[in-house]
Amino acid sequence: MTSMRFIALVTVGALGWTASAPADTLNFTCDHGWWYDPDCWDAGRIPTASDDVRIDYPRVCNVGGGDAVCRSFVLGPSNYAGTLTLSDAGTLTFSEPSYILGEIGPGRIIFQENDTALKTSSPTAEIRGPGGEIVGQHATARIIVDNPPSGLGKLVCKVPVRGILKIEGTGEFVNEGGVTAEGGTLIVGPLGTLGDKQGDMWLVREPNSTLLFVGTGAEAILSGNFVMDMTADSTSLIKIDRSLSTNGRLKMTAGVLDVNEDVFMGNETAGNFAEITGGKIDVEPGKKFEHR
Amino acid sequence: MKELFAKSAAVLLLAASGARATNYSWNGNTSSFWDEPNWSVGPFGSQNYPGQSQAGDTALIADDMRRPVVLDVSLYSLATVDVDADRNAETVELKLESGSNLTTSGLVTVKSYQQDGTPTATLWYQNGTFAPNALRFWGQNHPTQGHAKGDLDASFTVTNDLTIRQFVDLFILSGRTVTVNGTLQVGKDLDDFFGYVKVSDGGTIEAETLVIEGDANGSTLEVTSGAVKTK
Numbered sequence: 001m002t003s004m005r006f007i008a009l010v011t012v013g014a015l016g017w018t019a020s021a022p023a024d025t026l027n028f029t030c031d032h033g034w035w036y037d038p039d040c041w042d043a044g045r046i047p048t049a050s051d052d053v054r055i056d057y058p059r060v061c062n063v064g065g066g067d068a069v070c071r072s073f074v075l076g077p078s079n080y081a082g083t084l085t086l087s088d089a090g091t092l093t094f095s096e097p098s099y100i101l102g103e104i105g106p107g108r109i110i111f112q113e114n115d116t117a118l119k120t121s122s123p124t125a126e127i128r129g130p131g132g133e134i135v136g137q138h139a140t141a142r143i144i145v146d147n148p149p150s151g152l153g154k155l156v157c158k159v160p161v162r163g164i165l166k167i168e169g170t171g172e173f174v175n176e177g178g179v180t181a182e183g184g185t186l187i188v189g190p191l192g193t194l195g196d197k198q199g200d201m202w203l204v205r206e207p208n209s210t211l212l213f214v215g216t217g218a219e220a221i222l223s224g225n226f227v228m229d230m231t232a233d234s235t236s237l238i239k240i241d242r243s244l245s246t247n248g249r250l251k252m253t254a255g256v257l258d259v260n261e262d263v264f265m266g267n268e269t270a271g272n273f274a275e276i277t278g279g280k281i282d283v284e285p286g287k288k289f290e291h292r
Numbered sequence: 293m294k295e296l297f298a299k300s301a302a303v304l305l306l307a308a309s310g311a312r313a314t315n316y317s318w319n320g321n322t323s324s325f326w327d328e329p330n331w332s333v334g335p336f337g338s339q340n341y342p343g344q345s346q347a348g349d350t351a352l353i354a355d356d357m358r359r360p361v362v363l364d365v366s367l368y369s370l371a372t373v374d375v376d377a378d379r380n381a382e383t384v385e386l387k388l389e390s391g392s393n394l395t396t397s398g399l400v401t402v403k404s405y406q407q408d409g410t411p412t413a414t415l416w417y418q419n420g421t422f423a424p425n426a427l428r429f430w431g432q433n434h435p436t437q438g439h440a441k442g443d444l445d446a447s448f449t450v451t452n453d454l455t456i457r458q459f460v461d462l463f464i465l466s467g468r469t470v471t472v473n474g475t476l477q478v479g480k481d482l483d484d485f486f487g488y489v490k491v492s493d494g495g496t497i498e499a500e501t502l503v504i505e506g507d508a509n510g511s512t513l514e515v516t517s518g519a520v521k522t523k
Contacts, residue, residue: 259504266522274502274522280514283479285486285506291522292501 023071028055028082035061035068035092049095055082057105063116064088072096075132081107086116086141095122100132100159107132111141111165121146121153121171129159129177136165139185145171147192162205167191175200175224181211189215189242196224198247198270202238204255205229210237213244219262220244225272226265228252228279236279247272250291254278259289266292313348313371316341320357327365330357343367348397352376353384360385360416366393373400373424377413377440381405385414392420403430404440416443426452426474428481431459435488444470444495453477454499456487464495464518472499476520479504479511492516498523 026047030040038045040061047053049069055061057080064087072094075081081102086092086109100107109118109132116138125145127134134143134157145155146169153171160177164184167173172193179188180203188194188202188211196202202224204211209232213220225248228236236255245264249272250257256279266272274291283289316331323330327341331351342349347368353361354376363386373396375386386402388394405411415429427450431440442462453474464470476499479487486509491497496519504511513520 268522274520276513276515276520277518278515280512281504283504283506283511285508285510287506287510288480289504290501291503 023050023052025052025054028053028059028061030059030061032060033062035063035090036066049093052096055084055107056080057082057102057107059083060085062087063090063092064113065090068092070094072098074099074101075107075109076101079103079131080105081132083107084109086111086118087113089113089115091117091119093119093121095120095125097124097126097128099128100134101129103131109134111136111138111163114138114140117142117144119144119146120155121148123148123151123154125154126156127159127177132159134159134161136161136163136186139164139166141165143167143173145169145173145191147171152192162186175202178203179211180205180229181209182206183209185210185212187212187214189213191215194220194222194244196222196246196248198223200224200248201227203227203229204232204236204238206231207233207235209235210239212237212239213242215242217242222246222248224248226250226252226257228255228257232279234279249273249275251275252277252279255280257281257289259283259287262288264290264292266290268292313346313350314342315350316352318351318353318355318357318361320355320359320361324358324360324362326361326363330361343370343394347371350374350398352379353386354379354382356382356384359383360387360414362387362389363394364389364391364420366391366421367395369395369397372396372398375400375402375413375415377405377411378403378430381407381411383411383413385416387416388418388420388422390419392422394421395423396425399426399428400424401428401430402440402442403428404432405437406432408434408437410437412439412441414441414443416445417448418443418445420446422446422448424448424450426450426455428455428457429460429462429489430457431461431488433458435459444468447471449473454497455481456489457481457485458487460487460489462489462491462497463493464491464497466494466518468495470495470497471523472497475499475501475503477503477505478513480507484508487511488514490514490516491518491520494518496521 033040162180174195239258243261247267342351429440449471484507
């Protein structure tokens with residue numbers, strides 16, 4: 001697909017969902033500016049929960065020191081996408097399918113400080129790519145998926161999430177872009193429901209990185225693969241503190257898989273076999289790990 | 293008279309078939325070789341060896357009179373083989389060399405000393421044919437004492453399960469594969485046992501299913517060099 005065709009498709013897609021509701025699209029116009037600054041939006045006002053927002057390259061929009069809302073966001077559309085940074089306990093809440101684009105200059109949401117959050121309690125929230133990513137840099141930065149007052153909240157995340165942060169809430173988080181612990185601890189849970197699809201990855205990269213699954217309740221039924229990257233070493237860790245099963249496979253070259261609840265992996269029919277060429281699997285007392 | 297005739301016929305039939313499987317114990321009286329008169333057989337003190345005449349014999353190696361016990365001949369299929377350092381607190385080793393053919397219809401157990409101490413049990417598969425129905429390594433409960441070990445220099449297939457109890461070291465030569473058509477079970481093998489198996493030397497275990505279970509202690513699979521895969 002050419003870049004122009006791709007841009008056209010994304011634009012049509014974006015228009016498709018903006019045109020179906022009475023929402024304004026607000027474009028961020030400052031090169032580096034604050035979400036809360038009306039002068040940084042072409043409409044001369046800050047976005048409301050019914051607005052769609054667009055941040056294009058090379059602009060950097062910071063959400064800090066308060067709560068920001070929008071219906072949806074697009075970092076792009078362009079091969080070079082803008083950046084949304086979260087700092088100083090800033091929280092951005094959205095509700096509808098959004099995009100983080102940028103195949104050449106990747107669009108990013110960056111959690112720059114502790115106590116920052118990207119939040120939704122919508123049943124229809126998605127973050128789509130391609131090209132963009134979500135980067136956590138602090139242990140208490142959070143992606144929060146909560147249930148609305150009635151019904152179920154759900155975030156389908158189709159872009160990679162990596163770094164150090166938490167993914168939690170009472171709703172459902174679906175990993176369709178890859179979740180990677182990198183440079184620290186990435187905590188998945190507690191969540192109402194956890195999902196993914198075949199071929200997606202839960203991954204640990206680099207030394208001193210931990211991917212931690214926590215939560216109680218029903219077994220999480222997954223399809224993705226659990227992978228310890230080639231850059232991992234003996235200090236890299238996947239720690240599973242909630243019962244889960246996946247049709248996907250385990251692949252590890254180093255590090256430790258620490259199993260604190262019953263875990264089932266693999267699918268013979270799909271060819272999802274275990275491949276352990278280094279490292280350890282530790283199964284705690286009374287618990288079971290099985291790879292078919 | 294009729295009854296006497298029937299009994300005689302039965303004895304003759306048994307002798308002709310040589311069909312009664314025998315439980316052999318290693319005594320190492322003569323040499324280190326399996327096929328020499330090194331076996332005690334109950335009250336008879338026979339000088340034949342397990343697997344020489346018929347299938348279904350069992351072999352127990354629990355004394356280290358001359359070690360290792362060297363097997364370099366082809367045998368009838370045995371029922372079970374026990375390489376047992378626990379029975380007499382003596383280090384024991386079974387070595388399969390070129391020309392050997394050891395096939396079992398039952399369990400091959402390699403068991404180290406279970407009390408405090410260092411006697412080890414080792415299976416050294418150097419060459420020949422080895423086809424156990426099931427294989428169990430049963431080590432000591434302390435990481436620095438009395439391991440059960442497998443020095444596995446040639447590829448072979450376990451028809452059913454390969455089970456690990458307590459601390460076990462498997463040295464599998466690079467390029468060689470232990471194929472397990474059943475489950476590689478680490479810990480909690482029927483009874484409550486933890487398992488800790490360390491795989492090294494570059495070779496591969498490929499099992500239909502991998503199961504690791506903790507009892508009151510945790511269980512561990514550690515790959516320092518080599519691979520553990522499911523198939």
